[in-house]
Amino acid sequence: MNEMRERPNLNLARINEIIAHYQDQKWGLIPLLQKIQEEFGYIPPESTQPIAKALGLFPTQVQGVISFYTQLYTKPQGEKVVRVCRGTACHVRGGKTILKLVKQHLGIEEGETTPDYEYTLETVACIGVCALAPNIVIGTNTHGRMNPKKVAQLLGSRKDAEQHARP
Amino acid sequence: METITITLNGREVSGHPGMTILDLAQESGVDIPTLCHDPHLPPVGACRVCLVEDEHSGALLASCVTPIAPGMVISTQSPRVQERRETIIKLMLASHPDSCAVCDKGNRCQLRKIASDMGIGLVEFQRIPQLATVEEVNPFIERDLSKCILCAKCIRACQELVVEGAIDYIHRGFISKPATLNDLPLEKSECTFCGTCVALCPTGALTEKEKTYRGTTTTIVHTICPFCGCGCGICLEMKDNHLVRAKPDEDSSLNHGTLCVKGSYGYDFVHSPERLTNPMIKVNGSLEAVSWERALGLVADEFKRIKETYGPSSLAVFGSSKCTNEENYLLQRFARCVLGTNNIDNGSRLYSSASRIGLRETIGFPGTTNFLDDIEQSQTILVIGANPTSSAPLVGYAIKRAVRHRGAKLLLIDPQQTKLASWAHLWLRPKVGTDVALINGMAKVIIDEDLLDREYVARKINGFEVLTTGLRRYTLDYVAEITGVLGQDIRHAARLFAEPSRASIVYGNGMTQYVNGMGSVIALANLAMLTGNIGHKGGGIYALQRESNGQGACDMGALPDFLPGYLGLGEGQARKNFEDRWECYLPVDIGLTALEMIDQAREGKIKGMYIVGENPVLSFPQLTLIGQTLASLDFLVVQDMFLTETAKLATVVFPAASFAEKEGTFTNFEGRVQKLRKAFEPTGDSLPDWDIILKLASRMNYPMTYSSPQQAMDEVEEVVAMYQGNGYTDVEIKSQHRAEFDSSPLATGNIRKRQFPNGFGRFSSVEYIPQRENSGDEYPFTLLAGTTLYQFGTGSRSSRASRLRKFSSEAFVEISKPDAKSLGINHGDKVKVVSSIDEVTAAAKVSDAVSQGIIFMPMSFPESPINRLFGIVLDPRTKTPVLKTCSVRLERTGNHE
Numbered sequence A: 001m002n003e004m005r006e007r008p009n010l011n012l013a014r015i016n017e018i019i020a021h022y023q024d025q026k027w028g029l030i031p032l033l034q035k036i037q038e039e040f041g042y043i044p045p046e047s048t049q050p051i052a053k054a055l056g057l058f059p060t061q062v063q064g065v066i067s068f069y070t071q072l073y074t075k076p077q078g079e080k081v082v083r084v085c086r087g088t089a090c091h092v093r094g095g096k097t098i099l100k101l102v103k104q105h106l107g108i109e110e111g112e113t114t115p116d117y118e119y120t121l122e123t124v125a126c127i128g129v130c131a132l133a134p135n136i137v138i139g140t141n142t143h144g145r146m147n148p149k150k151v152a153q154l155l156g157s158r159k160d161a162e163q164h165a166r167p
Numbered sequence B: 001m002e003t004i005t006i007t008l009n010g011r012e013v014s015g016h017p018g019m020t021i022l023d024l025a026q027e028s029g030v031d032i033p034t035l036c037h038d039p040h041l042p043p044v045g046a047c048r049v050c051l052v053e054d055e056h057s058g059a060l061l062a063s064c065v066t067p068i069a070p071g072m073v074i075s076t077q078s079p080r081v082q083e084r085r086e087t088i089i090k091l092m093l094a095s096h097p098d099s100c101a102v103c104d105k106g107n108r109c110q111l112r113k114i115a116s117d118m119g120i121g122l123v124e125f126q127r128i129p130q131l132a133t134v135e136e137v138n139p140f141i142e143r144d145l146s147k148c149i150l151c152a153k154c155i156r157a158c159q160e161l162v163v164e165g166a167i168d169y170i171h172r173g174f175i176s177k178p179a180t181l182n183d184l185p186l187e188k189s190e191c192t193f194c195g196t197c198v199a200l201c202p203t204g205a206l207t208e209k210e211k212t213y214r215g216t217t218t219t220i221v222h223t224i225c226p227f228c229g230c231g232c233g234i235c236l237e238m239k240d241n242h243l244v245r246a247k248p249d250e251d252s253s254l255n256h257g258t259l260c261v262k263g264s265y266g267y268d269f270v271h272s273p274e275r276l277t278n279p280m281i282k283v284n285g286s287l288e289a290v291s292w293e294r295a296l297g298l299v300a301d302e303f304k305r306i307k308e309t310y311g312p313s314s315l316a317v318f319g320s321s322k323c324t325n326e327e328n329y330l331l332q333r334f335a336r337c338v339l340g341t342n343n344i345d346n347g348s349r350l351y352s353s354a355s356r357i358g359l360r361e362t363i364g365f366p367g368t369t370n371f372l373d374d375i376e377q378s379q380t381i382l383v384i385g386a387n388p389t390s391s392a393p394l395v396g397y398a399i400k401r402a403v404r405h406r407g408a409k410l411l412l413i414d415p416q417q418t419k420l421a422s423w424a425h426l427w428l429r430p431k432v433g434t435d436v437a438l439i440n441g442m443a444k445v446i447i448d449e450d451l452l453d454r455e456y457v458a459r460k461i462n463g464f465e466v467l468t469t470g471l472r473r474y475t476l477d478y479v480a481e482i483t484g485v486l487g488q489d490i491r492h493a494a495r496l497f498a499e500p501s502r503a504s505i506v507y508g509n510g511m512t513q514y515v516n517g518m519g520s521v522i523a524l525a526n527l528a529m530l531t532g533n534i535g536h537k538g539g540g541i542y543a544l545q546r547e548s549n550g551q552g553a554c555d556m557g558a559l560p561d562f563l564p565g566y567l568g569l570g571e572g573q574a575r576k577n578f579e580d581r582w583e584c585y586l587p588v589d590i591g592l593t594a595l596e597m598i599d600q601a602r603e604g605k606i607k608g609m610y611i612v613g614e615n616p617v618l619s620f621p622q623l624t625l626i627g628q629t630l631a632s633l634d635f636l637v638v639q640d641m642f643l644t645e646t647a648k649l650a651t652v653v654f655p656a657a658s659f660a661e662k663e664g665t666f667t668n669f670e671g672r673v674q675k676l677r678k679a680f681e682p683t684g685d686s687l688p689d690w691d692i693i694l695k696l697a698s699r700m701n702y703p704m705t706y707s708s709p710q711q712a713m714d715e716v717e718e719v720v721a722m723y724q725g726n727g728y729t730d731v732e733i734k735s736q737h738r739a740e741f742d743s744s745p746l747a748t749g750n751i752r753k754r755q756f757p758n759g760f761g762r763f764s765s766v767e768y769i770p771q772r773e774n775s776g777d778e779y780p781f782t783l784l785a786g787t788t789l790y791q792f793g794t795g796s797r798s799s800r801a802s803r804l805r806k807f808s809s810e811a812f813v814e815i816s817k818p819d820a821k822s823l824g825i826n827h828g829d830k831v832k833v834v835s836s837i838d839e840v841t842a843a844a845k846v847s848d849a850v851s852q853g854i855i856f857m858p859m860s861f862p863e864s865p866i867n868r869l870f871g872i873v874l875d876p877r878t879k880t881p882v883l884k885t886c887s888v889r890l891e892r893t894g895n896h897e
């Protein structure tokens, strides 16, 4: 994965500063992780070792906690998160096709982020507006009754995305 | 003690506070199935298989985590318990793969066993598809996590027992599983392949790889690991005279369910096709198989001839720190009574004499003062000149447990970055060979700042004045100048060691294989005595022992200057007692140490040698010379399992049985005498070393009438004070008893309650002796020699252990990045290491672990025998050769292919 290299401003010094604040406090792991994510938008994998060392834990233990909470990310997230619903109602009304189109437009797979860090693609279970299925959420806005045209409208400006797409 | 009474399945039973329901049930003979519980692990209560019902409250309780409480009425078999337990097991089976039926774990699978005990066969739940086997190339462990029931035993074993932390759960829910960092294969993780997790896994999720045999084993033999001096208890699982598997001995009060990779996966050298199966005699330059009759006859005749022609002191015997106590006892008797010479020494000369002699002079006892368990009570642990995570893994585990789980502080003194460096509270990197100055500097701070245990020093130890006078010049500035360690760090270290009431010292060959290694040992003993850290819980001296029986071989008198039990040759009454008992005259003159034998052989004064279980052609310094000298002897007899480099030079080779084919005892580094048990009959015509020695003695008309090793040990008990009450038959029970009750007689070597065996300890002052500086431009690098976890000794056994060989078979030379850069050496390049004596080649390993100007090389690789580089330089007092460091230069010979 090459996103490591292109990741915007990974400020290791700042990470170490945050970590130092929680030195030797085993219980401090979760607040520490939240703090890092708050500032960086995700928890850079480079921080696992220093966090473990500072808190007297094994890196595997830190990884265990990060991977346990779905709201903690190990990759940088795009500015906007696109969530495609894969709940039952959306599914029967073509949610799968919508997902495929979104992927094409963004040039990424589920769980990935566009190289320019604008979008991250996720899928979610029912978001509670089944009547409008199929649904997608972009950032905080819900878009109902999706169809190929609407997908193109919403994400169309990224026509060239395919060129950026990683193999 | 307070007791708590509960009703268990209708019967009243009592236990003490703190017991769990499970503990009490087991004690009362009531069986409760468990999956995630193990006595060595902290309880988690994860699987719920151990459910019981409290009939008062109707609550279902996990018995392994619920403490007993007065008045409980517990049923382990109520219908509700049965029903719930059945559901749990069925759910587990439902997510189990179909390959369960052909799983190699077979009857050892606890899940399968519980299911069949409960009559659960067909599982009506819908099967849940599961994760597949993890692709791994390591030759030790196979993971099939589709069979994982998430009991977390492996994770707890790895984090709590061996403290590697290689694995933990990743993700949650259905996809949760134990994983390494970034979910990589084990060989790309921190895993050291200790096998502890495999032994504990209740299902087929973790199994050993490269099985030699599939199916059920028939016998289990409890014995002792043949490699390092920790002396772990192992269980050998046998099938048809074939060793199939080795596991930690659950009952050992020493290793608590753990082993290292050598104990778990290094045993199969015993079945190596290279095992010697016949005696051999050299005819026209090549060795030919002959009968025992002929081989013994020839040796007896030749030894007699040499003795008669040149006198007894033209013969020498070199015994083994890998052989049992009994064998060493018989061997020294053979040398003294049959050959008539005190020219007997053993392999531990190469590494432990400094320790043995230095400790005897100070604390009055030649070895480790405490049991290993005590170290976990230490507040500070000083590790110096030792890399226990590779040379004595069990000690490494204990140190890491103390730091991680008990808040102990590690004070590491090592020029090289060992694995323990990341665990250290304070890590000092003195210049190579400056230990004495550094320790003296610490001692002076302790005295100057009044951090010593004044009362103890006044009452129990002589020579305080001598010490203070001797330390006068070791000011911080002076010591900093010599060692290159900052004065403030030296002060910090001294306080770290002296301020808490319980501090321990662990040292190893990094100290004892130097010139003046004994000085370092004495300096350390001073430190321990000053602070009162001798033989009390959490405070003591741990002298690591390279080989399984280094201490025992010396205790048994396989030494040129001592009879068994360190009785001096000059002690009239002791001598007389032995002479009466053995019905022979004992030679009076002190004999030759190992390297002196070589020296005398070169001068033609030693004509014949008998080498038992040692491989000097690889283990001594200046190998080329050693080889030439041994080859030039009139008569050389070598007794070994393999045709070692030394055996190849012999006129007669006796094939010896392995550790698994004989009985006897080993004394571990703590002084614990432990029993070796026979698992199968000796391979081919090989014989146990003790038997060969007895046969040879008889052939030389001096029958030593012992019918078994046990009889020899019975005698040892009578003549060696330290071994009294070791009672061969219940050795292990007694050693456990001692560990528990802290009331040992001074038997196997533990100084208890800060009492010195002679009543008093003795301070001596030791001086730092500057080493010759690096010989300028020609040899600009300092070579440090050390151990690696995956190989052992000279490699004669570990390089024939198939899995160890596969995993780690190539020697390397570790070099710092700046040095590599300036020499144009890349990782993997072939490099020639040249000293003023000789040269070897190895692959370069560019790393941060060594400082500029220093290179590190492991021993134990027969293809790159680094001892070749060392000249023969003996410590004047201990006659230990320097095998730790010398000056070298590096040359690149080829690129990495």
Ligand code: SF4
Residues within 6 Å of the ligand: B147, B148, B149, B150, B151, B152, B153, B154, B155, B178, B197, B200, B201, B202, B203, B205, B206
């Ligand atoms: S791999 Fe074995 S020991 Fe580890 S959690 Fe799974 S079943 Fe338990």
Ligand code: SF4
Residues within 6 Å of the ligand: B141, B154, B157, B158, B162, B164, B165, B166, B167, B190, B191, B192, B193, B194, B195, B196, B197, B198
């Ligand atoms: S083999 Fe040892 S180090 Fe490796 S995962 Fe298992 S317990 Fe941990």
Ligand code: SF4
Residues within 6 Å of the ligand: B225, B226, B227, B228, B229, B230, B231, B232, B259, B260, B261, B262, B263, B264, B392, B393, B394
């Ligand atoms: S620590 Fe030593 S005794 Fe224990 S298993 Fe490893 S090599 Fe054997």
Ligand code: FES
Residues within 6 Å of the ligand: A085, A086, A087, A088, A089, A090, A091, A125, A126, A127, A128, A129, A130, A133, A134, A135
């Ligand atoms: S299924 Fe998509 S919103 Fe409910």
Ligand code: FES
Residues within 6 Å of the ligand: B033, B034, B035, B036, B037, B044, B045, B046, B047, B048, B049, B050, B051, B062, B063, B064, B065
């Ligand atoms: S054995 Fe008690 S919960 Fe697993």
